[in-house]
Amino acid sequence: MSVATDAPVLDLDCEHLFTVEELRWRDRVREFTAKHITPVVDADFEDRHFRLELVRGLGELGVLGMHLEGHGCAGAGAVSYGLACMELEAGDTAWRTFVSVQGSLAMTAIAKWGSDEQQRRWLPGMAAGRTIGCFALTEPDGGSDPAGMRTVARREGGDWVLNGAKRWIGLGSVADVAVVWAATEEGVRGFVVPTDTPGFVPRDITNKLSLRASIQCDLSFEDCRVPADAVLPGVIGLRGPFSCLNEARYGIVWGVMGAARECLRAAVERSTSRRVFGRPLAEFQLTQQKLADMAVEYQKGLLLALHLGRLKEDGRLAPAQISVGKLNNVREALDIARTVRTILGGDGVTSDFPVMRHMANLESVRTYEGTDEVHALVIGQALTGHRAFS
Template sequence: MPTTDNATLPAPDLDLDIEHLFTVEELRWRDRVREFTAKNITPVVDADFEDRHFRTELVRGLGELGVLGMHIQGYGCAGAGAVSYGLACMELEAGDTAWRTFVSVQGSLAMSAIAKWGSEEQKRQWLPGMAAGRTIGCFGLTEPDGGSDPAGMRTVARRDGDDWVLSGAKRWIGLGSVADVAVVWAMTDEGVRGFLVPRDAPGFVARDITNKLSLRASVQCDLFLDECRLPADGVLPGVVGLRGPFSCLGEARYGIVWGVMGAARECLRAAVERSRTRQVFGRPLAAFQLTQQKLADMAVEYQKGMLLALHIGRLKEDGRLAPAQISVGKLNNVREALEIARTVRTVLGGDGVTGDFPVMRHMANLESVRTYEGTDEVHTLVIGQAMTGHRAFS
């Protein structure tokens, strides 16, 4: 058979022809966020990653785009469906994990906590500004000595007359130093409760973590609360116990299931394009069997991850999504996205470790995603408990 001119080869099919499974509205959200990312994030993100720079001027633009708290109904939020939100997360993370992380912290964590468990007055005070990007929030749950064990948190809140007084520390808190309000979870005599801590509250300090080798275009912080005094209405009245923060973590983990597929897609795209143009041993790298095996294996995992994300999204929209199912999605898709990034690096050879390609940046970011919102080990045990009925946590 005659050989095919590489210039006539079709673009690589990375999506298993699944576009028809999305609604017109879902694709509209995807395309709007893809355009925003291409215009505002992709051209500058390599420099921002290198310089450890969080581009705060993009926050208002994301608010205007409608993606901040986009799954929430009312209060200036878009009220979009779960799959629309997932596609938005995917397109943002295709640019850089830092921006999907921002949308996740702002909307899935801080705004969700207020929307789910806040008073009507708290919702009206905070949510419209957060949806518009005028106000930034953060979510203080993880602590220095036990990110995966929130039941053992050491941050405490006690009553003092009508006030609440908080003392303790939180670590790896996204947006902490740029946030106008922190949703801080603390142990009380009643159990774990959430508190709204304004950035100027006496005794509250946020310090950037500056020695990161991952998520460098984002902001992560240590929070310190030293006898931080809040008025009586500083507490979220709607929940007591870990059900409060866990419900928000479920929202954030859902976004991750989709988001990491954006990073995987961009890595895989780089591998396909480079393998077709790089000449080695007298022919394109793409013509070698071992290269094609790598590309095929990665494409299969990417396509499976997309179908898994879509299925989980439909379950969420139907109100049938269980926590263990979110764990399946987070565990699988992050793990496979990271493996795709690592394999793409081998296809690119030595050039794969340079800034000429986005692969090492995505790989470094995915290492953080693999840890936050539940490590592999935590999600493995969540799935194991669902399967066996036995809780393997301490």
């Protein structure tokens, strides 16, 4: 299944499975990535630089909250969104992550669970890239255990006062608004918190060896006071953040295939141009075995993503099915990156090729929005009816 006309992969002739509109989204995002991301991303990764000036361009492109309707959002289909994620991550995971945090997490929380006033206030600017959002759920002591969150919000007069800490929060130090999840006497609630609120304190995590062209932060809330209408009125409990996480996980299923595609492209090009023992590396059987195995897994991953996308558009996509996609596609994309590195030899660890950058980024993707272990247990529960984690 070739989704890029020049992609060096086995062509299963599936282009006809996409609509004209879906292919239009793919091509527009591919062009943006080729023009604005690919030429600078190696330097940005090296320098730990998030290119903030691209945010408005992504808003103009229409990809911010593109799966949502109204308030300036594109109202695109699930497959169109998936293809956009794939093209962005082919450039770098940092940019698919940005679109995911902004649209699948922060904007989705406000669109699904926010009041009309919250939606009118925040969503148009976020869709246009004038306003940046973040989504504060993960905490220092338990990314996979949100039910045990220690960040709390208590009522004080007509206000809410937040205290606690979050970790690995994408965009926290550049965001204008944060969707913060906190424990209350009623259960877990979401709060829409402008980041200039006193007591909201972001700190960049600077020692990352992955996602270096992105921003992740520690957040602390020190008597952070917000008005009563800051709470998301539409949901109480973990159903709220989990519904947003499923949107983000769905985008990951597609996105990582973009990283895998670029690694596979590098392997084919290098193996056909590099000569060893007097002939091209690609002539050796072991090399062809590696390339064939990677191409098969890449194709399978894309077909799985497409199937999940059609289920989503039909309103039939279950959380366990998303877990199948996230677990399989991230795992296989990372395995492809590692195998490609062996074909590239020592040069594979240099920035002459995108492979080590993608490999490092995929290690983060394998952890965030649910680890392999968590998704395996979700699938296990769906198979057996027994819940193996608390």
